[in-house]
Each structure stands twice: as structure tokens, then as C-alpha cells.
Amino acid sequence: AQSVTQPDIHITVSEGASLELRCNYSYGATPYLFWYVQSPGQGLQLLLKYFSGDTLVQGIKGFEAEFKRSQSSFNLRKPSVHWSDAAEYFCAVGNAGNNRKLIWGLGTSLAVNP
Amino acid sequence: GAVVSQHPSWVICKSGTSVKIECRSLDFQATTMFWYRQFPKQSLMLMATSNEGSKATYEQGVEKDKFLINHASLTLSTLTVTSAHPEDSSFYICSSLTSGTLQETQYFGPGTRLLVL
Numbered sequence: 512a513q514s515v516t517q518p519d520i521h522i523t524v525s526e527g528a529s530l531e532l533r534c535n536y537s538y539g540a541t542p543y544l545f546w547y548v549q550s551p552g553q554g555l556q557l558l559l560k561y562f563s564g565d566t567l568v569q570g571i572k573g574f575e576a577e578f579k580r581s582q583s584s585f586n587l588r589k590p591s592v593h594w595s596d597a598a599e600y601f602c603a604v605g606n607a608g609n610n611r612k613l614i615w616g617l618g619t620s621l622a623v624n625p
Numbered sequence: 626g627a628v629v630s631q632h633p634s635w636v637i638c639k640s641g642t643s644v645k646i647e648c649r650s651l652d653f654q655a656t657t658m659f660w661y662r663q664f665p666k667q668s669l670m671l672m673a674t675s676n677e678g679s680k681a682t683y684e685q686g687v688e689k690d691k692f693l694i695n696h697a698s699l700t701l702s703t704l705t706v707t708s709a710h711p712e713d714s715s716f717y718i719c720s721s722l723t724s725g726t727l728q729e730t731q732y733f734g735p736g737t738r739l740l741v742l
Contacts, residue, residue, distance in 0.1 A: 545730070554631070554718050555669075555733040562728050601668065611657060611722055611729055617668045 513538050515604050517616035524592050525624045532587040532619050534602035542604045544585040545613065546576055549599040561585065597623045627653050629721045631734035638709055639742055645705045646737045648719030654699035655721035659731060663716045675702040709741045
């Protein structure tokens, strides 16, 4: 079955600390992988995406993610978190052949302590 | 990134009335758009795939006669909630899929919050 797992429902970090949000997937075809961020009451903003090539992907707002095929993972990282990073983060997987639909994780809520 | 707008951003209506939500792709053409519903503290639930010039494809369990989707142009898709009831109250989000490229990506609108009284 196709699925995306974000093991951490909620994470709290201190401002300036490093961050890693986990994402594991189960997908039958070659995956396209995405990280989106959602601020309260807002739509989703694309942070970064992976289709092919270099497995370390750089995104906006200082975020990066690494695709590890052997571990079926696409973890999101940031070296130094800012208070404005507090939001909900969603990992998603898709493929051009799957009617372009995305399979979504349940999200990780990030809180940042001052 | 690409810009997608939604209108209205929030709406309150009486039970039994219909509500139309617009989703516009502002700076690119989208043959495919998606409509999602999101409950508080939950992930996105895909409702339907909207295809320009053809009928929408609804996910299992989504009533097509209740949630009418029209994708009349490459930049506009509308979702009409017919005969709305309180259980239809939710946050509705659309996305537009970039087309004409192998790296297809969904870009999301800001969402519409619907409250049915």
C-alpha cells in the first residue's frame, strides 16, 4: 500500500537549534517527494521537492532535505530554527503516472521556544 | 513559486444554501487542479481532481452532486457546495498543477473557511 509516515506528531525546539523532521514513504513507483509548510489558517507553501538527481535538495527559508532510497526516507532539516518556522509541516509523495495525486503524511506540528 | 488565489477566504452561510468557491491560477495555466478538505489538526483529504474541459474525478465517498466542480478555463476552477449543512463546515483548499513539464508540482491556494449555520 502507498503511504507516507511522519513519525513525529509534534516537535518543540528552541530558537537557534537545529531541526530534523522525519518522513518515510511506501510507494510502488519511483517517487516524487515534497515538503510543504502550513501556517495556521493558511494554505500550503512548497518548501522543496525531489524528482531525480542530487539526493540533497535545497529549498526556501533555509530548509534542505535528503532523499535516501535505501531507507525510503526524505527527512527535512534546518540548521538553525527561527521563531517564524513554527507551523505544520507535511511530507507528500507522488508520481506523474499516478494521476498526479499526492499521498500525504499526517503532518508534524513544530513549536519554537524563544 | 507559482501563485494560486482562492475566493472567498471565508464564508458564513445558512443551512440549505449553496456556496461557490473560486480557485485561480494567476501566473500559469493549469489543466489540472485539485480540491481538498482539511479538518482541524488533520492532514489534507483529496476531494476531487478537476480537469479543464472535462468532468471532475471524485474520490471515493465524495458526493459529486453535492460538491460541484467546474473547470471552464485553464486558470479557473470552482467548487460549489450545494445545499450546505453544518457538517460541510470545513477548510477547503485548492491546488493547481503545473503542466507542460516533467516536474509537475502542486501549488496551493490560501484556503477558504466555510461555516454553515
